[in-house]
Amino acid sequence: MGTEDEDGFSEDREGPVREVCVDAFAIDAHAVTNARFAEFVDATGYRTEAEKFGWTYVFARFVPGELRKTSPRPQQTPWWCGVSGAYWRAPEGPGSSVEQRWDHPAVHVSWHDAVAYCRWAGRRLPTEVEWEYAARGGLDQARYPWGDELIPGGEHRCNIWQGKFPVRNTEEDGYAGTAPVDAFEPNGFGLYNVSGNVWEWCADWFDPARSGRSMRGGSYLCHDSYCNRYRVAARTANTPDSSSGNLGFRTAADVSPR
Numbered sequence: 001m002g003t004e005d006e007d008g009f010s011e012d013r014e015g016p017v018r019e020v021c022v023d024a025f026a027i028d029a030h031a032v033t034n035a036r037f038a039e040f041v042d043a044t045g046y047r048t049e050a051e052k053f054g055w056t057y058v059f060a061r062f063v064p065g066e067l068r069k070t071s072p073r074p075q076q077t078p079w080w081c082g083v084s085g086a087y088w089r090a091p092e093g094p095g096s097s098v099e100q101r102w103d104h105p106a107v108h109v110s111w112h113d114a115v116a117y118c119r120w121a122g123r124r125l126p127t128e129v130e131w132e133y134a135a136r137g138g139l140d141q142a143r144y145p146w147g148d149e150l151i152p153g154g155e156h157r158c159n160i161w162q163g164k165f166p167v168r169n170t171e172e173d174g175y176a177g178t179a180p181v182d183a184f185e186p187n188g189f190g191l192y193n194v195s196g197n198v199w200e201w202c203a204d205w206f207d208p209a210r211s212g213r214s215m216r217g218g219s220y221l222c223h224d225s226y227c228n229r230y231r232v233a234a235r236t237a238n239t240p241d242s243s244s245g246n247l248g249f250r251t252a253a254d255v256s257p258r
Ligand SMILES: [Ca+2]
Pocket: 159, 160, 161, 162, 171, 172, 173, 174, 175, 176, 177, 220
């Protein structure tokens, strides 16, 4: 796992390339959908952290005009709006819904929310080692789940950003926001959208000295000019109570070795 690719971020400790042993495990073919997350919420009455805090981060271009003007934006990343009343079932704030997006990944889910879902489902979050092993789909040191070329033969293989980030998205891959969890071809192990679509929480701390949990795979907002972390070796982190419109998860489980 890992990479020493010049496109990588050494400060993220993507490298060195190293051999890691991993026990047998199962992992979802795709991210947890809105439909499945709704089953969890309906069964348990669970309230996500975005609901408890009263807001979450939505990509500014998706926020309706008036709300966009009044929603605070972080100085360093002004393409995000902190939108009051946004949560997984109203991903762009009051009035929005997932009615047309039941098969899209559940978003605005914090690490704590994801762990609560896993507990209900009898699953757990994958470790980073498991995630990367699965994401590679059997390829050795390839940059993406399908190989080294981002758009092989002109065919888009994942949902990221085309155009000029963050002002113009040409949507050449077919999606401005989330795509259905099983859009695009799966990798060699049958996993969909490990690269792009939504970031995925992992079980690990990003760095033992800091308080972030690891996220892998990049999202529909990733563009080479800003963040090429849709590579399989790439990693980033967020605090475990954070949520946003491009962050979801898939689950894993132990299996007994044969
Ligand atoms: Ca896209």
